[in-house]
Amino acid sequence: LRDVYRRVFSEELGGALGTYCCAHFVVRRDRIEARSIEFFENLYRLITEAPYAQQNGGLCNVGKKPCYVIEFLWHRIFGEEDDLPPRSLQGDLPLALRYEGGRETRLPSPLKVAPYMALFQPSRYSRELERSR
Numbered sequence: 652l653r654d655v656y657r658r659v660f661s662e663e664l665g666g667a668l669g670t671y672c673c674a675h676f677v678v679r680r681d682r683i684e685a686r687s688i689e690f691f692e693n694l695y696r697l698i699t700e701a702p703y704a705q706q707n708g709g710l711c712n713v714g715k716k717p718c719y720v721i722e723f724l725w726h727r728i729f730g731e732e733d734d735l736p737p738r739s740l741q742g743d744l745p746l747a748l749r750y751e752g753g754r755e756t757r758l759p760s761p762l763k764v765a766p767y768m769a770l771f772q773p774s775r776y777s778r779e780l781e782r783s784r
Contacts, residue, residue, distance in 0.1 A: 652664075652668065652720060652723060654703050654709065655697075655720045655721075655724070656668065656727075658697055658702075659694060659697065659721075659724060659777050661729070664733065665733070666733060666734060667733065667734040667754075668723060668724075668733050668734060669725050669728075669733070670722070670725070670726050671726070671734050671735065671738060672733055673722065676725055676726065676729070677748075678729045682730050683729065683753065684731040685729075685730060686728065693774070694721070694728070698718050698721060703720070706761065717765040738750065742755075
């Protein structure tokens with residue numbers, strides 16, 4: 652992952668890299684436009700050529716899914732810090748997006764706070780979410 656980080660951002664990863672599971676994100680247009688078209692073209696080339704993948708001589712064992720590593724970088728690509736705080740502690744997120752779905756949280760479950768959240772199928776997200784019902 653450090654190799655991919657270096658290839659994407661042209662700098663070394665200075666510490667921890669923390670993100671939220673499964674590349675789920677909402678991004679504003681200005682965050683997308685903050686990067687040049689060339690940046691996204693290079694990112695596309697990096698993913699399609701995947702020099703970091705073991706099958707191409709690299710160290711990263713991503714099998715036939717070289718795009719998988721980018722899941723850990725979207726937040727950084729769109730202007731966030733390398734190591735995101737737990738969702739529950741990220742005050743600029745709406746409450747419905749702050750539930751961790753498996754990571755420890757200091758907030759009550761949104762299923763208890765917001766009745767409309769009960770419409771979702773908790774088992775799809777995590778066992779922890781289901782236990783909180």
